[in-house]
Amino acid sequence: MENDRLLKLVEAYQKHFKQYNRPDYNETEVRNDFVNPFFEILGWDVQNKKNLPQHLREVKHEASVFVEENGKQVKKKPDYEFHVGSTPYFFLETKKPNVDIMASKEAAFQTRRYGWNGNLEISVLSNFTDLVIYDTSVRPNENDKPSVAQVAHFHFTEYVDKFDEISRLVSYETVISGAFEKTFENISSSLKKEPFDKYFLSQIKEWRLVLSEDIVKNNSTINQETLNIFVQKLINRIVFLRICEDRELEKYESLKNIGTYAELKKVFTAADKKYDSGLFELIDGEQFEISDSILVDIFKELYYPNSCYEFSIVDPFIIGQIYELFLEEEIVIKDGIVVAERKPEIVDSQGVVNTPKNIADIIVKTTLTPLFSDEKFTEWDSYRIADICCGSGNFLLSAYEFIINRYIEYYMKNCLDMAIQKGLLISDVGNNFKLSYEKKREILQNNIWGVDIDILAVEVAKFSLLIKLIEDSSLYEMESFVKNNNCRILPSLDNNIKNGNSLVDEKYIEFNSNILNDPEMVEKIKIFNWENEFEGEKFDAIVGNPPYIRVQNMVHFSENEYEYYKSEVSKYETAKSDLLDKYFLFMEKGLQLLKPKGKMGYIIPHKFMLIKSGASLRKLLSEKKCVKQIIHFGTEQVFKGRSTYTCLLFVEKNERKTFEIGFVKDINKFYATESAEMKEYPIEYLSAAPWTFLSNEIVRTLEKKKGKCQSLDSLADIFVGLQTSADPIYIIEPKSEEKGIIKFIDCNGRKQEIEAAITKPCIYDMQLEKYAKIEENRRIIFPYYQKGKKQVLYSIDEMKQLFPKTLKYFESFKEELCKRSINNMSENNWYQFGRSQSLKRFVKGEHLVWSVLATQGNYVYDTRTICFTGGGNGPFYGLEKKEDTKESLFYIQAVLNYWMIEMVVKSKASKFRGDYYSHGKQFVAQLPIYRINFDDSNEVKIHDAIVDTVKNLMELKNKRDQQQTKPQKETYKRLIQIEDKKLDGLISKLYGAENCRREDLDEE
Template sequence: MYGFLKKTSHKASADMEDAKEKIKELVERFYLNLDAYKKGSYNETQLRREFIDPFFEALGWDVQNKQGFAEQYKEVVHEDSIKVGISLKAPDYSFRIGGQRKFFLETKKPAINIKEDTSPAYQLRRYAWSAKLPLSILTDFEEFAVYDCRIKPMPSDKVSTGRIAYYTYEQYIGKFDEIYDRFSKEAVLKGSFDRYIETTKGMRGTAEVDKEFLREIGSWRDALAKNLALRNPRLTVDELNFAVQQTIDRIIFLRICEDRGIESYGRLQALLNGTNTYRRLFEQFYQADAKYNSGLFDFTLDKLTPVLSTDDKILKDIIESLYYPNSPYEFSVLGAEILGNVYEQFLGKVIRLTAGHAAKVEEKPEVKKAGGVYYTPSYIVRYIVENTVGKLLECKTPKQAEKLRILDPACGSGSFLIGAYQYLLDWHTRWYNENNPEKHATGKKPAVYRSRAGWQLTTTEKKRILLNNIYGVDIDRQAVEVTKLSLLLKVLEGENEETIGKTLALFRERALPDLKDNIKCGNSLIGPDFYDSISPTLPFSPSLDGRGKTTSPLAPDRFNRGLAGKGTIISSPSPSTGEGWGGGEMDMDRRINVFDWNDDEKGFGRIMKEGGFDCVIGNPPYVKIQVMQESQPVAVEELRRKYKSAQSGNYDIYIVFIEKGLNLLRKEGLLGFICPHKFFNQKYGQNLRNIISEGKNIFRIVHFSDIQIFNNATTYTCLLFLRKSKSEYFEAIKLSSIDYKPEYLGSVHFEKFPISAWHQKEWNIQSQSHSAILDKLLKFPSLESITTNIFQGPKAGADNVFILTLKNYKKKTSVLYSASLGEEVELENSILAKYIKGKFIKKYYLDYSAQEYAIFPYDKIGQLYSEDQLQKQFPLTYEYLSDPCNKKILLSREEGRFKNSFWQYSRPQNMKILFNEKILTPFNAFKNSFAYDNNRDFLFSAGVSGAYGVLLKPDINITYKFLLCILNSNVVKFFIQNTSTCLRGGFYSYENKYIKNIPIPFIDLNKSSKKALHDKTVSLVDNMLELNKKLPNAKTPHEKELIERQIKITDNQIDRLVYELYGLTEEEIGIVEYGNK
């Protein structure tokens, strides 16, 4: 099911030879005139035109844009340099593939010694590090230096810091293959450039710009919060969070504008001289309001921040850190996407106030519980946007496109809205370039103007597109402000003081739009009808906040940003001390933060009256209902009341967002989410599956199996694309972690499926050939039908006490190591049972190398020993369990539930059948790993680290050994991989709900031919069991290799017999074996 279109070049060698000849000519010319070139009068412009441009043209790059691409698709962008003092504020060249930067190239005239001069290297590294480009190049043609730009640049760095390759022009021919294989266009397209990046990874000092900038603004938040709380003692926690966020946002905005040439460089820096820094900073804010009108500087609404007090030193430290030499950041190339990543993490923390009105910054509890905040990778955003917004723009004009309404209902820091807006800007630029641009460059509000780089959108047109097309909602007010900031910075990309000035002068318009009607704060899932449904039985006890206002802890907080993918969660603050985000100072309205989609002013009433949104995109929050129930039972009840998807099982909130997103679409509208694919198979997803199947809404699915899309998070995701209108077919693909690379995502081969095949069932993506085989297999009896039990073992609840490691086995007692006491103890053998974890259950054998034993305080029929029995029959064990340290652990389980029998297991299940003859399988496994416990002496536990036992019916005409070979066969592996849940690392779940459906071929032992087949199979299993016993005892590598080869041969023989039992054809066998790779 997994296939990619791979680019190949049939004339690569010819191209290389041609390139080599061209570069040889350049080298010879440079050598002949070296003295003239090294004179100071020979400048960079001449060098670029005569040597650098032809050098990279020889490497296959369209340096002069001879193909006539629009600005956003040019392979090589000659950056417009912005003069600031004696330095230039942009790299000379940006090399791109598909509009995405790959590396910068900075040129210097040959008179400069690149190998020894630190300034050019530091300048290049600042550019590339800020743009998050791993490698970039510095050259004067005489020298060619390659720098690893993942290392944070510091003014004190040596010129050699980060330099990973250095060539002189005399080496260009001798080292040509090396240069071509790394920096030619062909090398980048084939992945050689990316592989080169990987081989240079891991150097000391590497630090990603987003992580560093996050640390930087985090320190600003700490300092500002503490000082504002100190100097303004009447500030509430809500006001403090607002003031800190707005101040940081405004400073960052103006500093970025400086580096982009929109503001005069050094305006903020001038505040370092003199006193009253906060007042003088606000003078710049007021000027910015007059110039930009963005809402960011709207002081008719914000009456708080202008009247606050703060110490000069706090602001001066922040401003000083934004300028050379203290700042490693080059804000002219710091993209909105990088800022979005930074802010997504930034929003994971919140300022709280102590009882003494001291500010402290803490990680939100829900973020801590989730292990952090995870940002959607940009290539995922691009793919979703291209396959939703892109499809809706097909065959349209700008006039028609202005009617498109694009929404992210949980927008976070705005990554999806930024991606959608960028796509719209690129699409409009391309359309105008291809449709008589001169015509659209005239009139009162021209859409384009001609620059040195070609036809570009005017600021007015960019504003129009943003206001017409982009909409977002988030429950976190800070997230809403960040989204607005990111979008405004995107409007200003490519602008400078001259173009902004023209907008002001010619059209009497201020430079930026006010996004208050586009990006709104509210709870996307809960509307004003929430108040009509409040149950009188729910707790309601009004209390007074610190200012004498009545508050209610009815809804203990609001959704806050913070989980995998930028998830939202409902968290609980302290209702009366102000210790929470808003705490007791937030009334019920603000904590639940209901959002009325149909309200013309506060919601999107006009859009909803017109039928809804054309496109809903994003990464909805991933939050389990159990987490929500702890802190927000009111919201949980409301979701269950309002949404069908929330009415089955222990759901995750992302499924409610999918249902809501579908409801917000107008006819023919499209939805594109990245979300977990667990709802495909889990019980809680049944209602959502029904909604989508009955509505015939699916049009595409990209299933990532066990591929981990988010860094540092274990989340099993898919890309889900829905259409509001009905479809009879959809396309889907299930990707494999073995071959997957992000750059291949756009060229995968999809298979077409009828939607009727998924009607109300669990959803499993299988090719038609796989489905046909599965249909054939499912005609056989299931494992469940031939067994009495498929069961899990008990759960002790204190493994560090009950599970011990054998040190010395004696006749009546054994010496074992106790993890709880950190020492060896002696216990009676008769109360010990061999204990095996799931990971030690292997294919055909049990690996008991861990030598673990469990204390089993139960008799042969599973009855718990009394305390008197334990004391008399097992005094050593009783003494061990009664040790104060152990007893404390045992009594603390489940809040003291076992105080009258502290020695018992917390979940003593299936005790009577634990030691029966059985087959064992781990809970999770990379491949089917069934083993035979014929000695009936292994204890195993419940849970993901445990196992399942399989007991055959006593009257069934199948032996355990025969069943064992079926369960370990290729056929069963194929079945599980197509019906079970795929987990990280390529593991699959072998829990009961999946293995109970395994088809088992019935064999009639009364027929001689069938009995012969059965006996041959069992004989091979006996051989396999014997070989696996011998393998650990092999004394030489040769002996081990010989046994392993025999195991493989025997395994293949068993598979051939099993194929025959299932009646598979050679073609079907080929599909099974290929599908198992």
């Protein structure tokens, strides 16, 4: 179907190619006739037939606005932006067919410049005759040849034959599947990749350092805090004015024409009179000297040819994310030497990680949508939205953007003519509606609030919000506003975004009155009294990404603060946990700061739902019955370059009757649809106990059989492996065995030999398969023998007599073995295992063995007492029946491998990449094992049938592994499937699960 459409489109273009190639056939015509249909065939909703709100359109068409720069007419925006949700993926710049884009340096530079400033992986250039894709992580230069940074090129005569390849690169399906990012992140190129965010970050870091060095050199009495604030404000002012130039609010190259610091101060004074936001007001250090040459060099770097910035395209959110990374470091003066160092709290939290814009937008949208409904329009002005750990303000930017877009949607839907007449909506040349500057200013002052402990982050948050305010507003509109309202252009945000410690109020003085006499501690703790700030008002919504900092790290950089949280004075319920994480406190404080019926949306690690230390937070949330929704990302990674397992948690300041949870299997599809398949549960399902999520059907089934079941640890003893504390020394891989002597290469690469009689079969670094035979892949040196019921270490004399080669081997590692932390170590026992636990488990008898990390049940029967090592985290666990357990071990094995019991494990367990999850003792010990009533002949019959079927399965798997050809193995695989299904049926009878769907195993 799509190929037919494409074929007709290409044939039509080819048939009248001479006509389309004439100078009078313009860009608008080629877009409408060919480019738009072409990208529709690639799956994009070019004409917005889905009727999405203006800000969520998949394809945004920009009006061609030209301005004068360096005596040239320069276009400020690309022709198309391709989006999924709120995330832009690539720009498309079009030219008329008469322009040879394969030879045009100007067209290539323009396209690459747009994409680079948009911080995008690629951008596309087309006149339909040709379609070129550029890598826009490579910084463009006006003199580059058109071929530089080219990723792909297609001539229109190739569109049909190479459609699959084009589709793989820029189709809608490619974007929402996640293939887009994977494809372009791995573009191999000899060119240096300098994406906008990394390049700009490196520049402002360099400016901070050279400015600081210069200021300290010229002003030796300056203190460290003043220096940091002054330099930060100076950079903010310069960047703000440069952004205003590209947004036509200041004359282009105004900064470039400044030659001295004195001139710059005059510009700042004029800007303060014009904008009046506090951004340009006099600050401490205004009198400091700065070398003019330093400033001139910085100004040069902001313009072509030193850079190709086009700040009219740069999203304020990207600026905020860059500053977030910038604020990881601070300037430190050491013996007169200026250096940039990571802040202590950043070191202990392993660095700043930006929240992706689409995640911030989804959290904001989910949290605020119930508030900003059409029915509540009259209340919109009064809503107070906060981020109480706002950092550089990215969640506040998302919230601000959301509210602006909701006003545009409301006016367009309900009162378009009135909104246009009153000047609330303004239409551009492309017939896109924008909210008036006055209304945006009003929203910023009425609706947006934030707090952060870092004064520099607060300055950046205000700075980013002001950039967002002036976005898409003309100087004429702003000047008209100033004239009509007798005020300056920008509002002050000092009352909206404040510096302080959201978690520490005046109760700290009661805890530690010494703070009143300790200026350094005052500055570090930054007591923040919520009753006094923001006129004592609470909030309708709180959003954000609170810091994830565990107590042991908190103690490193703020011991006094940590002790306050743990004290009775602080009143923090969640601080009672032994292993406190700071985000617990932000959840608790957020709930305190919400108005009745207020909403809160955070992204936090999901491990709190299961781990012991999360009990205090689970207790708080469950007792308040406030959880509304959980979006669980499982092992999907939200933060680039980090293994942080997270969820979105939405709560309300009112008691709820139900909550819902959805599990995200494909994060790219989630970003595209902004939704997950949700399941609803009664709110009572949540408690201080670990939160596990089974289907309602399974929960009901297990509940019915509750009286017939007992926990696994009441039938059997679960044990860990041997604890050598030096596995590479004790575990060996034999190369040969002859006459009772094993030859092998040790962990240092040396040839060794030992007596086989002192070794036992062992498994190491392997996955097990349920009902299959365990095949040893290593040997373990086991220097013990049985004496009565105990395992006793061979003495030195016994080793010399019975195992001299092994003793010699041990002696070659004596230094390493003696370094182990072992009680009562002496010259007579230095070669013993690190711990004596589980020694008796590996002598005789039957037991089950399983891998801790696995993707499914993998409990295997063993009578050969094959050894394994490991503690509470595995890699293996073992199980022995208790003496009074009547059920066969084969029966217990079958129940543990049963799909529904495995689902119980999966619902509780910690998740890891590759779909692995833990089968550790804490997740299996309480599994509900159906107890056979041996006085009931029917149950005995089922029990015996299960045992027989397990034995059949073990025999079939053994025979399968002995077959030589693939067809023979396939025959046994079919027989195994038949027996496996039979076994499921037998166990389902016992649990009454005949009608439960196995698909529930995969609900996550």
